[in-house]
Amino acid sequence: MTPTITPQLAEAAARVRQAAETIKQAQIDFLADLIRLKTYTGQEGPAVERTLAEMRACGFADVRTDSAGNALGAVGSGRFSLLYDAHLDENEIADEADWPYPPLQPTVANGKLYGLGASDCKGGVASIVYGARLAAALNLTAACTITVKGATLEEDAEGFAMRHLIERDGFPRPDAVLLAEATDLTLRRGHRGRCEVKVRMRGKAAHASTPELGDNAILKMRPVLDALEAMTASLPADPVLGRGTQVVTMIASPHTPNSVPGWCEATIDRRLTPGETPESVVGQISAAVAGLGAEVSLPVQPVTSWTGLDLSGPAFFPGWLLPEDHPLLAAGKLTCAALWGQAPRVDVWKFSTNGTYSAGAAGIPTLGFGPMEEKYVHTPEDQVDLAKLLKGAMFYALFPLAYSLIHGES
Ligand SMILES: [Zn+2]
Secondary structure (H helix, E strand, C coil): CCCCCCHHHHHHHHHHHHHHHHHHHHHHHHHHHHHHCCCECCCCHHHHHHHHHHHHHCCCEEEEECCCCCEEEEECCCCEEEEEEEECCECCCCCHHHCCCCCCCCEEECCEEECCCHHHHHHHHHHHHHHHHHHHHCCCCCCEEEEEEEECCHHHHCCHHHHHHHHHCCCCCCCEEEECCCCCCCEECEECEEEEEEEEEECECEECCCHHHCECHHHHHHHHHHHHHHHHHHCCEECCCEECEEEEEEEECCCCCCEECCEEEEEEEEEECCCCCHHHHHHHHHHHCCCCCCEEECCEECCECCCCCECCEECEECCEECCCCCHHHHHHHHHHHHHHCCCCCEECCCCCCCHHHHHHHCCCCEEEECCCCHHHCCCCCCEEEHHHHHHHHHHHHHHHHHHHHHCCCC
């Protein structure tokens, strides 16, 4: 159920729609500048600098980077703290010849802006920066302090940089996180999690001409693989997100074709439902292969920020789901209803996001809304519709007032 649109909110929505025209070109120019910068994961520095400059020009307070190199700035000074998050790193170009327009030359055609990262997630960064700017200019920050974050390291290690900001740099835990990833102007309230697991068997190496002196670790892996496959039917399931999955994706052994292998290691890709933890996953797999002599572990993912900081940590990304009746979801629906006359569709993402930390690990209420379309993410057709881009800013401008009203303040 969508709460009522009060006269105050309706009047504010009208002012947002009208004022949006005044920021339209500046928002496009900012996004075009971001697209010109090639910022693969761990190389976001130039896009971070460009975002800080835009935040300063927009009059944000407390414009800075944290030690992991996220771009941060704030507007408003109310008692509710909102974190607007969109990432500046982008997926790597596979083959430039497949792109209809050069990926690093932003091109406007048919009302759309084409270029690398437009849909994932630089269009989201332009939405939250200009949304916050509009909220401040129209005095609509209401009872909220809004921190805008141009995030780093999302593509390879989603959630790592946000974990660092909150747990190691001491950024106060926000009341809510909004993720401006692709949703095509609808709302997203969760996604499955993922992790990597290693299952290792030890044998005894020997010369291949005398196999009876060794103990073949590859052959010992056979019953382990069967047990791993057999357990997939009973993985945890969620009524909205579906059942978790588990698949063996790689097998490794020593590169010595004339030796009996002394070890064999299987890599597993596991998709997770909310509530699963590193301990529960390792525990389930260990139980499934009990008695076979396998060692089960979670690998550490090596991650270094563009500022040179080591953020390496377990390759574990929890799933999450915001309850259907949560006030944060109500605030998202109310914002859309006030701006455009109807509450949008609510769904879950197929892909993983920084919500894996904010909601999945830290339990902070998290909601997704972005103007970009999922079908263009990680494709040579990478683009954002410019009319939708402006609506992205409108949403982030009005959201703080809707959030405050839902919480009994304005
Ligand atoms: Zn993304």
